[in-house]
Amino acid sequence: MRLSSQTFTRFSPSSYPNMTSGSNSLMWFRKGLRIHDNPALEYAAKNSTHVYPLFVIDPHYMKPDPTAFSPGSNLAGLNRIRFLLESLVDLDSNLKKLGSRLLVLHGEPGEVLIRCLKEWDIKRLCFEYDTDPYYQALDAKVQSYALESGIEIFSPVSHTLFNPADIIQKNGGTPPMNCLSFSKIAGEPHWLSSSLSTTPSVIPPVGDVGNCEISEVPTVKQLGYDDIQEDEPPVFKGGESEALRRLRESTNDKKWVATFEKPNTDPSAFIKPSTTMLSPYLKFGCLSSRYFYQCIKEIEKEFKNHTSPPVSLLGQFFWRDFFYTVGFGTPNFDRMRGNKICRQIPWNNDDELLAAWRDSRTGFPWIDAIMVQLRKWGWIHHLARHSVACFLTRGDLFIHWEKGRDVFERLLVDSDWAINNGNWLWLSCSAFFYQYHRIYSPITFGKKYDPTGAYIRHFLPVLKDMPKEYIYEPWTAPLSVQTKANCIIGKDYPKPIISHEIASKECKRKMAEAYDLNKKQNGIVSDEDLQNLRTRVEDQSQATVPRRLKQKLI
Numbered sequence: 199m200r201l202s203s204q205t206f207t208r209f210s211p212s213s214y215p216n217m218t219s220g221s222n223s224l225m226w227f228r229k230g231l232r233i234h235d236n237p238a239l240e241y242a243a244k245n246s247t248h249v250y251p252l253f254v255i256d257p258h259y260m261k262p263d264p265t266a267f268s269p270g271s272n273l274a275g276l277n278r279i280r281f282l283l284e285s286l287v288d289l290d291s292n293l294k295k296l297g298s299r300l301l302v303l304h305g306e307p308g309e310v311l312i313r314c315l316k317e318w319d320i321k322r323l324c325f326e327y328d329t330d331p332y333y334q335a336l337d338a339k340v341q342s343y344a345l346e347s348g349i350e351i352f353s354p355v356s357h358t359l360f361n362p363a364d365i366i367q368k369n370g371g372t373p374p375m376n377c378l379s380f381s382k383i384a385g386e387p388h389w390l391s392s393s394l395s396t397t398p399s400v401i402p403p404v405g406d407v408g409n410c411e412i413s414e415v416p417t418v419k420q421l422g423y424d425d426i427q428e429d430e431p432p433v434f435k436g437g438e439s440e441a442l443r444r445l446r447e448s449t450n451d452k453k454w455v456a457t458f459e460k461p462n463t464d465p466s467a468f469i470k471p472s473t474t475m476l477s478p479y480l481k482f483g484c485l486s487s488r489y490f491y492q493c494i495k496e497i498e499k500e501f502k503n504h505t506s507p508p509v510s511l512l513g514q515f516f517w518r519d520f521f522y523t524v525g526f527g528t529p530n531f532d533r534m535r536g537n538k539i540c541r542q543i544p545w546n547n548d549d550e551l552l553a554a555w556r557d558s559r560t561g562f563p564w565i566d567a568i569m570v571q572l573r574k575w576g577w578i579h580h581l582a583r584h585s586v587a588c589f590l591t592r593g594d595l596f597i598h599w600e601k602g603r604d605v606f607e608r609l610l611v612d613s614d615w616a617i618n619n620g621n622w623l624w625l626s627c628s629a630f631f632y633q634y635h636r637i638y639s640p641i642t643f644g645k646k647y648d649p650t651g652a653y654i655r656h657f658l659p660v661l662k663d664m665p666k667e668y669i670y671e672p673w674t675a676p677l678s679v680q681t682k683a684n685c686i687i688g689k690d691y692p693k694p695i696i697s698h699e700i701a702s703k704e705c706k707r708k709m710a711e712a713y714d715l716n717k718k719q720n721g722i723v724s725d726e727d728l729q730n731l732r733t734r735v736e737d738q739s740q741a742t743v744p745r746r747l748k749q750k751l752i
């Protein structure tokens with residue numbers, strides 16, 4: 199795809215020497231792990247004698263953390279780390295086909311990069327613009343060094359369809375707060391009619407690497423992870439080649455694309471999932487969201503009655519860009535305190551309940567099966583995410599959305615700062631969506647899609663012989679049935695940790711009180727106000743709930 203990217207940051211004041219052939223460019227890969235539709239790479243390749251494609255492995259992100267609740271580093275689960283390494287291997291192989299290669303270095307990314315800029319006499323630094331707070335801080339540091347040293351910077355927006363800053367500016371300085379107004383303001387992307395062509399034809403070779411210690415892409419074992427015995431092969435294989443293969447597979451069925459309606463997709467489908475499952479590839483930029491969008495647009499042209507945003511496949515990209523824009527324009531978007539779009543709610547701090555949810559021990563098979571899938575696959579369907587996020591927060595356990603966000607952030611292969619935080623804010627009725635009385639039942643919601651419980655039986659084999667009448671509420675099965683199914687509730691599988699009927703009523707009452715307080719105080723709720731509310735709602739719970747909600751956890 200040839201894109202005349204107009205939304206980019208380019209610092210090349212006229213005082214800089216003109217870039218002539220003979221100069222060295224550094225292409226800094228972070229996300230955007232692809233060679234198709236990569237304007238930063240394309241720019242680096244133009245008029246340079248040497249291009250140094252670099253990826254820095256940050257030990258902080260990659261080093262095993264034996265104290266974490268699942269295999270992985272202290273920031274990322276092993277599924278995501280493996281996916282990233284596979285994506286780097288594929289990137290290296292694709293670069294080699296163009297006469298280049300990926301240079302892998304280890305260390306704190308800012309320091310490593312600055313060292314490389316000096317060592318390789320770089321005149322031009324190219325990298326994809328990134329709105330995540332981590333990269334905003336890192337890029338500010340690197341840019342200030344580069345500018346002082348007379349290095350040209352080219353940093354185009356190509357991870358999203360639109361430039362979040364442009365949307366915010368068009369909306370008068372603040373982000374639009376719903377997807378419909380977002381799409382009206384955004385309109386059609388300016389690059390939409392650009393011609394499709396997927397890769398640059400050649401990349402100038404890598405120059406002398408001097409004293410920098412270049413390594414191959416490490417394996418998970420070389421990073422210090424033991425061989426993990428898996429009962430199923432990983433669901434995702436990282437990399438651009440696989441992303442483009444999966445994109446072709448997803449878009450082969452044009453009718454499916456043109457009639458896609460997200461609310462009608464099935465969260466319990468696991469043999470053939472009901473959505474594209476391309477999110478991990480979009481997260482790491484192995485697949486360009488702009489290229490994906492163009493492909494869908496082409497297909498839609500062939501169908502007069504295709505579906506429309508927000509439910510269509512194209513609409514899913516508006517959701518993605520919407521959360522990127524709000525995340526970029528909202529200080530403290532990833533927390534409740536200090537975040538002015540977030541309702542202040544006196545969530546519980548119950549680590550025992552949190553661990554039961556995280557470790558698939560709630561006693562609600564629908565919830566537990568989803569959490570097993572999340573841990574094993576690193577991916578769950580959107581409505582499955584809804585179910586478990588609602589259950590943890592405003593539906594049943596009343597636990598802080600930030601805690602659930604952290605668990606997702608670690609376990610999801612597609613874990614994405616803006617989208618994950620945005621959706622947790624949504625599901626917990628903290629922002630964007632306010633109908634807190636609409637709660638997903640952990641019993642009946644899944645049953646609508648999967649009455650026989652095939653999904654539960656697959657992910658929770660302990661329940662595989664439970665008759666379908668009891669599969670969503672096994673604690674109601676007579677002991678004789680439990681015995682026959684080889685699953686005694688309270689011994690082989692937990693009793694429910696709460697009564698959904700009582701807990702959901704309690705949650706609604708607490709939400710109503712919190713909403714009242716937020717309204718009365720115009721959203722300015724002090725720590726003290728919040729603590730007083732917490733004490734009051736907890737006192738009322740003790741007085742009104744006849745028995746302790748929590749059962750003994752096994």
Ligand code: FAD
Nearest residue numbers: 473474475476477514517518580583587612613614618621
């Ligand atoms: P498809 O339905 O095939 O959609 C195509 C693409 O559109 C997705 O790959 C994704 O990039 C984008 N998209 C779809 N739905 C949404 C949405 N609601 N918001 C923003 N973008 C969307 N998605 C992530 O990519 N990373 C996350 O960390 C993440 N965390 C979430 C947390 C919660 C609590 C919830 C409810 C949703 C979260 N989502 C997240 C959004 C959504 O569930 C996933 O993007 C989607 O399920 C991925 O599957 P897919 O690729 O098959 O999606």
